[in-house]
Amino acid sequence: MFNLFNLSLRLNGFPMKGATAEFEKIKLISEGKYEEYLNQKKKEIVAYHLKNNKSYQDFIGKTSYANWEELPIMTKKEFQKPLSERLSDGFTIKSVYVNKTSGSSGDPFIFAKDKFCHALTWANIVSRFDWFNIDFNSSLQARFYGIPLDFIGNKKERIKDVLSNRYRFTIFDLSDAVLEKVLITFQKKKFDYINGYTSSIVLFAKFLQKKNIVLTTVCPTLKCCIVTSEMLFEEDKILLEKQFGVPVVNEYGASELDLIAFQNPNDEWQVNAETLFVEILDSNNNPLPNGKEGRIVITSLYNKAHPFIRYDIGDIGILDEKSTLKKPILKKLIGRTNDIAILPSGKKSPGLTFYYVTKSIIEDDGNVKEFVIKQTKIDTFGIEYVSELELTLIQIQQIEKAIATYLESGLTFTFTRKEKLERSKSGKLKQFVSLVK
Secondary structure: OOOHHHHHHHHOOOOHHHHHHHHHHHHOOOHHHHHHHHHHHHHHHHHHHHHHOHHHHHHHOOOOOOOHHHOOOEOHHHHOOOHHHOOOOOOOHHHOEEEEOOOOOOOOOEEEEOHHHHHHHHHHHHHHHHOOOOOOOOOOEEEEEOOOOOHHHHHHHHHHHHHOOEEEEEOOOOOHHHHHHHHHHHHHOOOOEEEEEHHHHHHHHHHHHHHOOOHHHOOOOOOEEEEEOOOOOHHHHHHHHHHHOOOEEEEEEEOOOEEEEEEOOOOOEEEOOOOEEEEEEOOOOOEOOOOOEEEEEEEEOOOOOOOOOOEEEEEEEEEOOOOOOOOOEEEEEEEEHHHEEEOOOOOEEEHHHHHHHHHHHHOOOOOEEEEEEEEEEOOEEEEEEEEOOOOOHHHHHHHHHHHHHHOOOOOEEEEEEOOOOOOOOOOOOOOEEEOOO
């Protein structure tokens, strides 16, 4: 097949040949020399921005530093000013790759990458997908993503879909009638892989489960399913693998950075140590040993257009004890720092704990398709759900009892059955949200 994907990147000025060669070179660096490589790249990128980026100079407040830990932590708040004020010398908005974060963390911002850095991002993605025999130029993707609804934005995405060899299923309506049409498309097209938001793909799997269909029986060309942007729970992974008949790959990334972690064929969540430096820090910004839970702080080693140096992405996670500098393994992604529930006792708990405990009861019989939890007051939580039948009093009591056991007693719950759940503009479903400041 004609290499439309590579050609489209090259026509947009992304030096894919050089970036791919550089990425392959990085992969060949031995474990013994990897610390030297990382230290060199960290030193280079900080020196570059201290010399060429006024915004970063102002943020640091000095022109030199003694050690890495001394560098301050960047947050999304630092980027709430015009992009032109954040670009390094020699770069203009027209000469860089510009995009906007999804805003799922509550602080959306526009960012930039220089073209070589963005080409490296694609070299990395291509390399990871190749682990599962997926070729961007020839493999057909079944895409479960949102899409802009305005005319120009919509057409741009559709053109990108053609160039990237993907067929998009819009995810704003996933009723059974719509999922029936999705299934018919799988019968007609030779899809190689599924890619998209976890919650939407899980809904499709539940639809197949209800019909007692394994997807590879109607679409035998399917090789794998790659989920992204939302939490993948172990039970959902088991359900997806059973109903699709292919391996399910968990991807963790951030548009302003790169792929952060991608599940390898050995079922390890391998962190990208080629183009990023990932740290796990405590609340005082001290590095934590592997195996300890903390804030995920990331440095983009190649982005010269815009600094992301010791950038707190807003997520909490744990690196596996067996991690090395060349091959760090993400043991657990716990969620976002702004998804923390503060309880009447003063206890702080990741909001996904509520979601997880509720999920173990609420989805037992397959009645509830999906749900979200909102903390409306310090002691009050609203659960909105989509189901065929209303929750029974016994189920509600079981949920309240389980939450009292895992978290604390004395909390109030309201249950609201809905036709469909509200998703963000991008189509993501936020499983837990706290409205308590």
